[in-house]
Amino acid sequence: MAGLLISRRNLLLGAGGxxxxxxxLMRMTWxxxxxxxxxxVVAADSEPRTLNPxxxxxxxxxxxxxxxxxxxxxxxxxxxxxxAPRLATSWEGAEDGLSVTFKLREGVTWHDGAPFTSEDVAxxxxxxxxxxxxxxxxxxxxxxxVETPDAHTAIFRFSAPTPIQLIxxxxxxxxxxxxxxxxxxxxxxxxxxxxxxxxxxPFKFAEHKPxxxxxxxxxxxxWGEGLPKLDEIIFRVLPxxxxxxxxxxxxxxxVAAFSQVPLVDLERIAKVPxxxxxxxxxxxxxxxLVVEINHRNEILADQSVRQAISHAIDRDFVVDTVFLGxxxxxxxxxxxxxxxxxxxxxxxxxxxxxxxxxxxxEAGYPRGEDGKRFSLRxxxxxxxxxxxxxxxxxxxxxxxxxxxxxxxxxDTPAHLKAVYTxxxxxxxxxxxxxxGDPAISTTILVQSGIPxxxxxxxxxxxxxxxxxxxxDQAAETIDTExxxxxxxxxxxxxVEDLPLINVAEWGFTTVASDAVLNVGNNPRWPVSSWADTxxxx
Amino acid sequence: MxxxxxxxxxxxxxxxxxxxxxxxxxxLLLEAAPGDAxxxxxxxxxxxxxxxxxxxxxxxxxxxxxxxxxxxxxGALLRFDLGWSVAFDRPVLDLIAERLPNxxxxxxxxxxxxxxxxxxxxxxxxxxxxxxxxxxxxxxxxALYAVPSFWLGLVLVLVFAVDLRWFPTAxxxxxxxxxxxxxxVADIAWHLVLPVSALGFIYLALFLRMMRTGMAxxxxxxxxxxxxxxxxxxxxxxxxxxxxNALLPLVTMLGLQAAAMLGGSVVVxxxxxxxxxxxxxxxxxxxxxxxxxTGIIIVSAVLVIVVNLLVDIAYAALDPRVGSGEASx
Numbered sequence: 029m030a031g032l033l034i035s036r037r038n039l040l041l042g043a044g045g046x047x048x049x050x051x052x053l054m055r056m057t058w059x060x061x062x063x064x065x066x067x068x069v070v071a072a073d074s075e076p077r078t079l080n081p082x083x084x085x086x087x088x089x090x091x092x093x094x095x096x097x098x099x100x101x102x103x104x105x106x107x108x109x110x111x112a113p114r115l116a117t118s119w120e121g122a123e124d125g126l127s128v129t130f131k132l133r134e135g136v137t138w139h140d141g142a143p144f145t146s147e148d149v150a151x152x153x154x155x156x157x158x159x160x161x162x163x164x165x166x167x168x169x170x171x172x173x174v175e176t177p178d179a180h181t182a183i184f185r186f187s188a189p190t191p192i193q194l195i196x197x198x199x200x201x202x203x204x205x206x207x208x209x210x211x212x213x214x215x216x217x218x219x220x221x222x223x224x225x226x227x228x229x230p231f232k233f234a235e236h237k238p239x240x241x242x243x244x245x246x247x248x249x250x251w252g253e254g255l256p257k258l259d260e261i262i263f264r265v266l267p268x269x270x271x272x273x274x275x276x277x278x279x280x281x282x283v284a285a286f287s288q289v290p291l292v293d294l295e296r297i298a299k300v301p302x303x304x305x306x307x308x309x310x311x312x313x314x315x316x317l318v319v320e321i322n323h324r325n326e327i328l329a330d331q332s333v334r335q336a337i338s339h340a341i342d343r344d345f346v347v348d349t350v351f352l353g354x355x356x357x358x359x360x361x362x363x364x365x366x367x368x369x370x371x372x373x374x375x376x377x378x379x380x381x382x383x384x385x386x387x388x389x390e391a392g393y394p395r396g397e398d399g400k401r402f403s404l405r406x407x408x409x410x411x412x413x414x415x416x417x418x419x420x421x422x423x424x425x426x427x428x429x430x431x432x433x434x435x436x437x438x439d440t441p442a443h444l445k446a447v448y449t450x451x452x453x454x455x456x457x458x459x460x461x462x463x464g465d466p467a468i469s470t471t472i473l474v475q476s477g478i479p480x481x482x483x484x485x486x487x488x489x490x491x492x493x494x495x496x497x498x499x500d501q502a503a504e505t506i507d508t509e510x511x512x513x514x515x516x517x518x519x520x521x522x523v524e525d526l527p528l529i530n531v532a533e534w535g536f537t538t539v540a541s542d543a544v545l546n547v548g549n550n551p552r553w554p555v556s557s558w559a560d561t562x563x564x565x
Numbered sequence: 566m567x568x569x570x571x572x573x574x575x576x577x578x579x580x581x582x583x584x585x586x587x588x589x590x591x592x593l594l595l596e597a598a599p600g601d602a603x604x605x606x607x608x609x610x611x612x613x614x615x616x617x618x619x620x621x622x623x624x625x626x627x628x629x630x631x632x633x634x635x636x637x638x639x640g641a642l643l644r645f646d647l648g649w650s651v652a653f654d655r656p657v658l659d660l661i662a663e664r665l666p667n668x669x670x671x672x673x674x675x676x677x678x679x680x681x682x683x684x685x686x687x688x689x690x691x692x693x694x695x696x697x698x699x700x701x702x703x704x705x706x707x708a709l710y711a712v713p714s715f716w717l718g719l720v721l722v723l724v725f726a727v728d729l730r731w732f733p734t735a736x737x738x739x740x741x742x743x744x745x746x747x748x749x750v751a752d753i754a755w756h757l758v759l760p761v762s763a764l765g766f767i768y769l770a771l772f773l774r775m776m777r778t779g780m781a782x783x784x785x786x787x788x789x790x791x792x793x794x795x796x797x798x799x800x801x802x803x804x805x806x807x808x809x810n811a812l813l814p815l816v817t818m819l820g821l822q823a824a825a826m827l828g829g830s831v832v833v834x835x836x837x838x839x840x841x842x843x844x845x846x847x848x849x850x851x852x853x854x855x856x857x858x859t860g861i862i863i864v865s866a867v868l869v870i871v872v873n874l875l876v877d878i879a880y881a882a883l884d885p886r887v888g889s890g891e892a893s894x
Binding site for chain 1: 598599600601602604605606607608609610611612613614615616617618619624652653654660663664719722723726727730733734735736737740741835836837838839840841844845851852853
């Protein structure tokens with residue numbers, strides 16, 4: 029059955045070129061052929077404290093909540109502008125950059141049967157995204173009002189010109205719409221619906237058994253025709269990574285996303301009959317491996333020392349050994365799979381130990397009698413096994429050019445405090461996420477004047493007036509081409525001056541049963557709605 | 566019965582200052598660890614601005630001084646209110662009430678397994694010290710005791726869950742099965758077989774060794790010699806003279822094990838994804854959640870005190886010298 033479907037799909041893909049049908053139409057045709065029904069059991073490595081993606085826009089929350097609560101638009105590989113419509117069917121920015129008009133989907137109802145209208149969008153934007161949401165506070169900082177001329181139109185008005193490019197790129201992440209009638213007049217942050225979400229999505233929240241599972245059930249009144257395909261999705265809490273691999277092999281779960289099966293086990297598990305390893309579906313969720321630098325340390329404030337460090341890192345070796353090939357060497361602060369912004373002309377400092385040694389000699393740090401030039405403290409983030417392993421590698425790599433590195437390993441709260449509040453580090457290994465647009469959480473990594481205690485921001489005290497100007501200009505540049513050009517410069521300067529060092533960029537892997545269809549078919553797959561995910565019987 | 570009451574009262578009174586020290590100590594220790602509950606939470610947020618971080622600290626009262634937080638907490642405790650968990654954003658009491666039964670089942674079953682099978686095998690080994698059976702059991706138990714419980718758990722999962730598929734790999738019961746009554750009990754028991762084995766077998770070795778040593782010593786006692794001289798059947802000597810005497814220290818051990826097993830269950834609960842007390846404690850530490858961790862420690866302390874009290878009462882019943890000794894001291 030599965031084989032038959034896949035060959036049908038290939039046929040349709042081939043025909044697509046000739047017919048030049050839109051991607052959406054093609055997907056819908058394909059969706060009609062999918063089997064219906066079944067329970068999908070998915071591994072979840074932790075339980076998010078809230079399930080409200082409008083307040084906490086993070087992958088951990090989206091993983092479960094994105095099936096229940098929908099954004100205005102979702103990412104899509106071949107969609108127009110990289111987007112697929114969800115609750116909004118179109119979005120248009122005014123020429124002066126002061127407003128964006130959204131046309132909203134008609135005939136959509138909330139899970140309790142109430143109609144979805146522009147009031148819900150206006151409420152979510154003004155009362156939740158702008159004042160409460162971790163990322164929305166940045167994107168919608170200049171949002172003044174949301175007008176609702178009719179039930180299916182929402183006009184966002186800004187106090188300062190806001191690039192439509194930024195809004196568009198931010199749509200999948202920051203625009204989860206909440207039902208106004210459940211939240212209005214309550215303490216939004218403490219609303220019980222944050223833990224039992226209600227939305228317009230293909231699945232309805234059914235129950236949460238703490239420590240065991242979350243259960244979602246099919247929404248029969250979903251607006252997508254013939255969707256969703258599954259009857260039920262269960263997110264089973266499996267904190268131990270080995271437990272997830274065993275449960276997959278024993279057939280107790282069908283999907284483990286976000287590399288919950290560790291890289292070292294992938295080769296073995298790929299050979300288990302009935303299981304497949306899928307690397308697609310993370311294109312818009314790129315994590316970056318970076319060396320964060322404390323510029324308050326006067327040695328590191330010297331550009332040639334930073335260049336020497338960059339020359340000392342063998343990026344290809346890191347990709348091959350730390351990531352076992354499941355990553356790409358980074359060239360700069362924008363990942364390769366963000367084609368809208370990626371500047372291919374920027375090349376990082378090559379791996380060149382001789383050059384690194386020469387630079388350090390010239391900078392006035394000759395080797396001492398013990399072969400060491402100076403000492404640094406390195407704090408690898410404990411977030412991923414890869415960030416820790418890269419810390420070990422960096423210590424050795426820098427040792428080869430005479431830099432004596434002491435590793436300081438902390439757990440998560442201690443690491444965040446040491447790096448982002450106390451600045452008690454020389455080098456740190458971090459893992460920021462590229463979220464579709466440099467303005468969302470990339471420029472903050474190098475911008476000056478960030479107050480203490482802001483996580484995943486420039487806490488190294490780096491300041492570069494030229495870079496700051498570009499960042500400020502890009503924030504208000506309406507013209508998409510001009511804005512893209514600014515970010516091309518941004519990449520050039522960051523790679524040259526090295527406020528931080530980009531080493532690698534990686535997506536995750538999904539291990540799934542062969543019976544699960546449409547795995548990884550959009551660039552944010554694990555955090556998308558799964559309306560077209562199906563189980564072959 | 567009177568003796569039991571006196572014992573209980575004395576234990577309760579003496580445990581109050583201990584609990585107070587534990588509460589203050591836990592607060593101070595978590596305070597000394599770098600980072601607070603908001604730091605721990607920030608990773609899951611994945612980013613935010615300065616205002617957000619300050620607002621979060623304020624809303625959880627983390628911007629207040631340690632003394633103020635401690636006073637508020639102890640004040641609430643006096644009203645039997647265990648406080649609010651920052652990491653889970655729920656009342657501590659609810660969390661504990663939800664998780665404790667799972668761990669009690671796990672620990673209870675593992676202890677029963679370790680104690681019964683351990684002492685039984687100990688009797689077999691100690692019946693003929695130095696025999697081939699004795700040596701085989703001794704070596705086997707030593708090897709078992711040297712194995713970490715997580716490793717044993719993983720091996721059990723690979724063999725009995727992944728390869729043979731006799732038991733589920735993880736969890737406390739079948740997910741959303743809608744089972745009730747006896748069917749549910751059977752389901753939970755089926756899920757507990759592997760984790761109970763992983764936890765129980767390690768302590769089994771301990772009981773086996775103790776029983777065996779106790780018996781080997783008893784064989785040299787005068788009353789055993791006398792019994793042998795009287796020409797009693799070997800079987801009878803082993804059971805009612807040697808084994809009975811060797812059993813007493815095992816009962817003491819049972820009380821001590823209650824505390825150790827609570828620690829061991831952290832690992833087993835993680836490997837088998839059982840939403841228990843041990844895993845909750847782990848989450849409380851990594852979330853820098855002082856009220857939750859303190860609540861867990863208080864409940865654990867009470868649990869250990871109760872178990873030890875029960876053991877003492879049982880001991881007094883088994884050995885009349887215990888009660889009289891305590892009365893005179």
